[in-house]
Amino acid sequence: MTAISDNAAPTDTGIDNPSSHRDGPFSHIAYVLRENPVTLLAFLLFLFIVGCALFGPYLVPYDPLKTSAAHALQPPSADHWFGTDSVGRDVFSRVVVATRLDLSISIAAVGLSFVIGSILGGIAGYWGGWIDSVLNRLLDTIMAFPLFVLAMGIVAAMGNTIENIIYATAIINIPFYARLVRAEVNIRRDAGFVRAAKLAGNTDLRVLIMHIFPNTLPPMMVQISLNMGWAILNAAGLSFIGLGVRPPTPEWGIMVAEGANFIVSGEWWLAVFPGLWLMIAVFTFNLLGDGLRDIFDPRKRT
Amino acid sequence: MKKTTTPNRVRAVTGRIAQTIPVLFGVVVISFLLTRALPGDPAAYFAGAAASEESIQQIRVALGLDKSLPQQFLIYLQDLFQGDLGQSISTGQPVATDLANRLPASLELTLSALLISCGIAIPLGVLAATRPGSAVDHICRVLVTAGVSLPTFFTGILLIYIFYYLLGVAPSPLGRLDFIYIEPDHVTGFYLVDAAIAGDWETWVAALKQLVLPSITLALFTLAPIARMTRAAMLSALSSDYIRTARASGLSDKKILYTHAFRNALLPIVTTLGMVFSFTLGANVLVEKVFAWPGIGSYAVEALVVSDYAAVQGFVLAMAVLFVILNLVIDLMYTAIDPRIGFDSQ
Numbered sequence: 333m334t335a336i337s338d339n340a341a342p343t344d345t346g347i348d349n350p351s352s353h354r355d356g357p358f359s360h361i362a363y364v365l366r367e368n369p370v371t372l373l374a375f376l377l378f379l380f381i382v383g384c385a386l387f388g389p390y391l392v393p394y395d396p397l398k399t400s401a402a403h404a405l406q407p408p409s410a411d412h413w414f415g416t417d418s419v420g421r422d423v424f425s426r427v428v429v430a431t432r433l434d435l436s437i438s439i440a441a442v443g444l445s446f447v448i449g450s451i452l453g454g455i456a457g458y459w460g461g462w463i464d465s466v467l468n469r470l471l472d473t474i475m476a477f478p479l480f481v482l483a484m485g486i487v488a489a490m491g492n493t494i495e496n497i498i499y500a501t502a503i504i505n506i507p508f509y510a511r512l513v514r515a516e517v518n519i520r521r522d523a524g525f526v527r528a529a530k531l532a533g534n535t536d537l538r539v540l541i542m543h544i545f546p547n548t549l550p551p552m553m554v555q556i557s558l559n560m561g562w563a564i565l566n567a568a569g570l571s572f573i574g575l576g577v578r579p580p581t582p583e584w585g586i587m588v589a590e591g592a593n594f595i596v597s598g599e600w601w602l603a604v605f606p607g608l609w610l611m612i613a614v615f616t617f618n619l620l621g622d623g624l625r626d627i628f629d630p631r632k633r634t
Numbered sequence: 635m636k637k638t639t640t641p642n643r644v645r646a647v648t649g650r651i652a653q654t655i656p657v658l659f660g661v662v663v664i665s666f667l668l669t670r671a672l673p674g675d676p677a678a679y680f681a682g683a684a685a686s687e688e689s690i691q692q693i694r695v696a697l698g699l700d701k702s703l704p705q706q707f708l709i710y711l712q713d714l715f716q717g718d719l720g721q722s723i724s725t726g727q728p729v730a731t732d733l734a735n736r737l738p739a740s741l742e743l744t745l746s747a748l749l750i751s752c753g754i755a756i757p758l759g760v761l762a763a764t765r766p767g768s769a770v771d772h773i774c775r776v777l778v779t780a781g782v783s784l785p786t787f788f789t790g791i792l793l794i795y796i797f798y799y800l801l802g803v804a805p806s807p808l809g810r811l812d813f814i815y816i817e818p819d820h821v822t823g824f825y826l827v828d829a830a831i832a833g834d835w836e837t838w839v840a841a842l843k844q845l846v847l848p849s850i851t852l853a854l855f856t857l858a859p860i861a862r863m864t865r866a867a868m869l870s871a872l873s874s875d876y877i878r879t880a881r882a883s884g885l886s887d888k889k890i891l892y893t894h895a896f897r898n899a900l901l902p903i904v905t906t907l908g909m910v911f912s913f914t915l916g917a918n919v920l921v922e923k924v925f926a927w928p929g930i931g932s933y934a935v936e937a938l939v940v941s942d943y944a945a946v947q948g949f950v951l952a953m954a955v956l957f958v959i960l961n962l963v964i965d966l967m968y969t970a971i972d973p974r975i976g977f978d979s980q
Contacts, residue, residue: 473660476961477954481934482917485950488938489668565785569920573786573935588788592924595795596806604795607788615783622779 337415361627371623384431388436394422396429396582405594408601415601417587418594423601426582427609432487433583434613437494437576438563441501442556448502449509450552456510457517458540471507479504483566487575497576501566505559512555516548550628554621561617568610584610645967654962661958663668664755665951666710669720669943719951720944724937725767729948733930737952738823739810740922740929744914746826746845747852748907755857756903759864761870764891772862781858790851790924797847805843807925840951848925855917856910863906868898874898900971915953 365372400420408415414423420547456464474482486500520526522546529543530536568585570576577583580589584606591603690931694700701709713720719729760776797804805812815837818828826845829838872895880890882928919931926932930949937945 366903469656469660472657473664476657476958477664477950478912478915478957480913480919481950481953484669484919484934484938485665485947487724488943488946528861561783566876567781568785569787569916572785572920573923574939585787588785588791592787595791596799598795600795602801603788603791607785607791610784611788612784615780616785619859 359363368623370619374616374619374623377612378620381431381435381613381616384428384433385435388428390433392425392428394425396421396426397580398422405599407599415568417590417602421580423512423587423605426587427584427606430582430584430587430606431609431613433577433581434564434567434610437441437498437567438501438560440498441563441567442505442559444498444502445505445509445559446552446556449506450513451549452506453510453513453515454517454540454545457487457514458521458544460518460535467510467514474504474507475588477504480566480569482576483570484573487570492575494576497570499565500570501563504566505563509552513548514544516551517544520544520547553628554625557617557621557624561614561621562615564610564617570577635828647969650965651962654958657953657958661951661954662711662714663707665947665954668945668950669710670706693844718949722937722942722945722948724935724940724942724945729945732933732945733948733952736928736930736933739927740918742810742824742826743769743845743852743921743927744832744911744918744931747850747856747914750849751856751860751910752855752907754853755860756864759861760868760891760896762861762865763868769892771865774865778858778862778865781854781861784855785920786851786855787920787924789854790848790921793851794924804847805840807847809926809928810844811837811841812844848921848927851852851921851924852914852917856914859906860911861905864899864903867902868895871895871899879881897971903970904964904967904971908961913959915957 365375389507398421401415403412403420404411404418405418406416406420412422412424414427417423417426452467456467477485482506483487483500484496486503487496489497490496515574517540526539526543529539535542567576568583571583573583575590577586587606588603588610589597591601591606594600594602646717684692699706711838717730722729722732723725725732730885756769758774762768762771765771794804798807811817818825818832818834818837821828821831823839826838829841831978876898877890879896880894885894917931919935921927922929922931923935930952934946934949936950937943
């Protein structure tokens with residue numbers, strides 16, 4: 333979550349067009365990818381994960397829910413790449429199929445917090461005044477909770493469903509977006525192009541949405557990517573402690589939780605493969621966030 | 635930066651303490667709303683499945699649920715001031731008592747994890763910053779990105795598999811002390827401290843063995859942000875003008891590094907520690923579940939499983955209050971680290 337502090341600084345100049353000199357933005361992206369093969373790897377992994385989410389359920393060799401007592405607890409083999417679990421389900425199929433659910437939860441949550449955070453932050457940053465103070469107090473209060481713990485509390489209070497996991501994850505992420513948008517909007521509210529737009533007869537709302545808000549998108553992209561990884565971890569963590577997704581639905585957190593019971597007797601594949609897959613997914617989004625930062629904001633490269 | 639005199643400092647500190655009051659109030663409001671947002675009718679829930687309509691009504695009156703929301707909030711506040719967080723259904727004890735009993739276990743775990751991760755991350759970050767591009771720097775970067783991607787519950791399970799099942803060096807991951815040992819007399823609630831006070835070194839070693847894996851799991855998770863921030867803060871401190879001046883004045887590298895650069899880099903590091911603590915309190919829940927650690931995190935998980943809402947909400951509130959207080963302490967520590975800081979200037 334170090335992105336919070338990294339993104340706080342105003343980034344006003346070359347952000348709209350990092351390398352517009354004569355070769356267009358794509359050559360800059362190509363340059364960054366060439367210079368940093370790790371970012372390229374992150375893009376490839378990202379495509380792979382999205383592919384799993386889209387096509388995984390049609391490609392996996394076994395039905396992720398089909399039990400088979402004869403094949404229970406088999407170690408990884410040519411037939412079952414990731415082995416089988418205690419009731420004979422194929423771990424590989426379950427892990428791949430789970431990608432869609434885990435990804436949907438985090439995309440929905442991050443999307444919600446992006447939209448709500450943008451609206452709140454935009455209003456507070458543009459008009460300021462008491463709205464700004466109230467919003468800041470509210471965000472401070474949310475941030476005063478350890479966020480995972482707050483998510484637990486919200487799910488416990490609203491009911492143990494997947495939708496509530498999404499809402500809880502969205503709520504705990506809103507402060508990051510709202511603060512970022514607020515800061516980005518606030519530094520531009522008196523910028524030259526904003527005054528020009530107003531003089532040209534645009535309403536405040538139109539200036540805010542059409543002229544100022546697009547400028548916040550590059551740093552927001554970085555935030556979204558880093559946040560996606562965190563949202564996946566969060567959702568998997570909640571289902572690991574038994575919230576949200578119910579067994580036998582394949583989901584990484586639950587699979588690790590179920591596998592944990594067998595780890596002390598040596599059946600490692602039950603927990604290790606879903607855990608590794610989860611880790612790779614989170615790792616991808618974190619790398620991607622760093623890569624996007626290089627593309628959109630070359631000055632903050634570390 | 636204005637010159638700070640002592641009465642100014644006192645005013646700044648009291649001002650900062652006063653600032654926590656609205657935040658604490660907000661926290662209490664949110665946790666009140668969470669307790670009142672229980673699915674269904676709380677009275678029917680507390681009365682149990684076999685309750686008649688009258689007994690539900692009785693409980694509704696007893697809980698104050700027949701009153702208006704603001705009135706309920708006042709009652710809630712009153713109870714809070716008396717330290718009453720409600721009754722846990724699963725243990726039959728007041729939630730506050732349960733939490734107080736289990737808090738030392740969580741704190742012992744969290745603090746030892748933070749000690750380990752600071753002990754590794756800060757030197758690593760300093761080394762990486764002083765030798766950019768070196769092997770240490772690369773190790774630091776890989777660790778930082780990998781570290782934030784690690785699901786704590788997964789690392790914990792992996793460590794159990796390696797050190798308990800494969801190597802057999804770790805004790806079974808079940809709680810704070812193997813059952814063949816007797817708990818040390820309760821003084822602080824920290825087994826390591828209590829056993830040392832009692833002079834029972836056998837128990838001390840046993841407690842330490844149980845503590846090692848869970849605290850390493852938590853430490854791995856907190857390592858990344860601390861190392862990242864240390865590296866960044868040291869880099870910016872080392873490239874500043876006062877370091878150039880110090881170099882030009884012929885001070886030794888060591889003196890420049892520790893008394894000039896590191897002291898200035900400490901501020902952002904301490905800020906990060908506050909953030910990290912928040913994550914740690916959340917991750918605690920997961921780690922405690924993996925290692926069957928009898929802290930407040932696993933208490934909350936057990937309560938969640940049996941829908942013991944009073945216990946869960948009490949836990950959430952306790953964690954938030956703990957975190958607010960911690961942030962206060964961190965901000966007050968700033969004045970010790972950096973005498974220039976006055977809170978009103980922020």
